[in-house]
Amino acid sequence: xxxxxxxxxxxxxxxxxxxxxxxxxxxxxxxxxxxxxxxxxxxxxxxxxxxxxxxxxxxxxxxxxxxxxxxxxxxxxxxxxxxxxxxxxxxxxxxxxxxxxxxxxxxxxx
Numbered sequence: 001x002x003x004x005x006x007x008x009x010x011x012x013x014x015x016x017x018x019x020x021x022x023x024x025x026x027x028x029x030x031x032x033x034x035x036x037x038x039x040x041x042x043x044x045x046x047x048x049x050x051x052x053x054x055x056x057x058x059x060x061x062x063x064x065x066x067x068x069x070x071x072x073x074x075x076x077x078x079x080x081x082x083x084x085x086x087x088x089x090x091x092x093x094x095x096x097x098x099x100x101x102x103x104x105x106x107x108x109x110x
Contacts, residue, residue: 009099011071015055018069018097022109027060052079054087054094058109065093065108072098 009017019029032053034044044050054066066087068080076084076096084094097105 009071011069011074014071014099015069018056018067018105018109021105022056022058025060025109027058027109030057031055052077052081052083054080054083065095067095067097070096070098072100 015031019031022029032044032046034042037043044053046053055069056067058065058067066084068076068084070076080096084096087094093108095104095108
């Protein structure tokens with residue numbers, strides 16, 4: 001039996017869906033987008049060890065979670081994994097979500 005092929009979604013579109021769903025369910029969300037610097041390079045302005053910081057920080061009431069968002073083909077970088085592990089070690093649930101894990105996202109954010 002052939003498996004149905006899921007439609008491809010960009011990480012940006014997936015991120016918009018997660019933010020919209022989270023907002024509907026009362027989560028405050030934050031995502032830090034890169035901007036173009038004077039040299040024409042896209043960078044996110046940050047001090048410290050910002051490389052790999054999770055895509056989303058979500059807060060609702062006493063709960064805080066972080067999430068790295070990936071498409072089917074991409075993998076988290078070493079820096080992204082290190083940040084997720086650091087948040088987990090600090091007691092903050094940290095996730096790496098893909099579009100095919102939507103049921104889990106609904107369960108956690110719903």
